[in-house]
Amino acid sequence: MGGILSLPVLGVAVIYGITGIPNFAIGVIGVFGGFVTWYFFSSSIGLAIAIGIVVCFIIGFIIQRVLLTPISEKGGDSTLFFIITVSVGFVFEGMLRAIFPRPNISLELPRIGTMNLGGFTVEWFKIIALVFAIVTLIVIRLMEEHTEIGKSWQATSQNLKLAKLVGIKTTQVFSFASGIGCALACIGAIFWGSLYNLQLSSGWDLGFMGFIVAVVGGIGNIWGGLISALIMGMVMSFSGYLFGGEWQSVILYLIVIIVLIIAPKGILGSERSL
Amino acid sequence: MKGHYEKIGTIGILLIPLLFVLRGGYLQEVTGYVYLFLIQGYVAWFLFFKSGQPFFGYSVTMAIGAYGTIVLTEIFKWPLLGAMMISAAFAPVVGVILFLSTIRAKGFYVSMTSFLLAIMFPQLINALQDITGGRSGLYFSGMTAFMGYKTLYIIVILTTVVVVTFFVWIMGTKTGRILTLISENDRLTQAVGINTFRYKLLAYTIACFISGLGGALYVNYTGFISSIDIEVFTTLYIFFIPLIGGSSVFFGPFLGALFVILIPELLVPVERYYRIFFGLIFILIIVLLPKGLAPSLRRVFEKIRKKNV
DSSP, X not given: OHHHHHHHHHHHHHHHXXXXXXXXXXXXXXXXXXXXXXXXXXXXXXXXHHHHHHHHHHHHHHIIIIIIHHHHHTTOOHHHHHHXXXXXXXXXHHXXXXXXXXXXXXXXXXXXXXXXXXXXXXXXXXXXXXXXXXXXXXXXXXXXXXXXXXXXXXXXXXXXXXXHHTTOOHHHHHHHHHHHHXXXXXXXXXXXXXXXXXXXXXXXXXXXXXXXXXXXXXXXXHHHHHHHHHHHHHHXXXXXXXHOHHHHHHHHHHHHXXXXXXXXXXXXXXXXXX | OHHHHHHHHHHHHHHGGGGGTTTOHHHHHHHHHHHHHHHHHHHHIIIIIITOOOOOOHHHHHHHHHHHHHIIIIISOOOHHHHHHHHHHHHHHHHHHHHHHTTTSOHHHHHHHHHHHHHHHHHHHHHTHHHHOTTTOEEOOGGGGTSOHHHHHHHHHHHHHHHHHHHHHHHHSHHHHHHHXXXXXXXXXXXXXXXXXXXXXXXXXXXXXXXXXXXXXXXXXXXXXOGGGGSHHHHHHHHHHHHHHOTTSTTHHHHHHHHHHHHHHHTGGGGGGHHHHXXXXXXXXXXXXXXXXXXXXXXXXXXXXXXXX
């Protein structure tokens, strides 16, 4: 579970870490990409996944460019972004209902079996999701150290005014980060859709959970988000095993509330302040 | 003086639906529903926008009032009024615990904690479905067992008017002015020697109690409640009421409630596209009218008046 959760969490962390904007629509946009993938699934699995990811990247890019960055430049606060991005989520959830004929889909990716981990059976798929998240994280970190684009991300997230002053096109950096974040959420949704079902409202679950886990890890802190996703994934699995499925989310949210009360800036601390 | 007229005008407009009493039917039913959400909208107006407290648990405090009333009357056989009052009194306990627990945190983190509570609460209701009915819900005759639906409708309207009058009154008192000061600059308020903690505690207590009472009234009026009614979107809709209507004007939440509750009713014929329109309308209002509908409407009226003069 932690492996799958880590992808939308990474998406939230990338967007928030660079733009400073909490995007609550990320899960719905990711699931929209999952539905797009499902739509093209019969032609070619690889192509369908690529289309889904590209569509999400474009959506994230455009929303940031047209809506969020202009509002941010006018001095919008976190609460305003919360409301705006939830409204964007409504629009995409509505589009799912309007465009796709089925409210419940399953992405039948080729099964690769299970493995035994300390007495517990874990699907390889979840391991792949986790490995994918770790590799993505390492790639992001390497890009930040060694490429111009990565350095401009880092500069923008650390000091926006200075970054603008030295000629970095911050608007493009923001849009690119938003696109990457939404694409990661889409990959998370595809993994989710292949293990469970994707429903019209799954985006909210995925997005809220992704955001919550990111907050617990220290929002904007990519490593914190990954560790938090793993812990929360385990909490969900164990609480479901011990108390039954209906208590799974209740226990997760309770723990998250307690963590936020004890450590308001998350496990590893936030790289930005909300 | 202008503000005074605005307050009286707002309360006067709120009493207009009493004219529908004898007509009954769908319009009456929907109006009652709008007013029940208006109570919650004014709670958000008071606590979030006027007192500056980042709280998003309105659906939780409302649900505590509603479920508490049913459980106390149906299972523990308490008298209805006592059950409503005790349930409403329990809502501030939860609100204040949340406030005290998050006292070290700032702004958006506090919002997130209460928002999480709003996400968690319906799941808790589902998990306790033997008592709460979960998604299938609970039916409740409540006040309608010993009074007519029209009388209940009048009670809803009058309670809303009393709640709005109370909020409008309190914002004009010294307490209200201090709460406004806290919302504008918490540190400065502390620096001039005001015990902001005491005032914030008071704001939470008042707001959550009224929200709980509104919830208790809600379940009497609708005769049913389930975890679907108190999903996280309920808290968002409640928050949207003063935001869309305009929090700087007394009648803002009234316009907001009409908008947030009635727009979905109007969009029923295009149900399939309802969420798209709903989301787009919200985005457009927030982007084009950042101060909400009411201040913009007032500006339009003033322009028309000036032209006529």
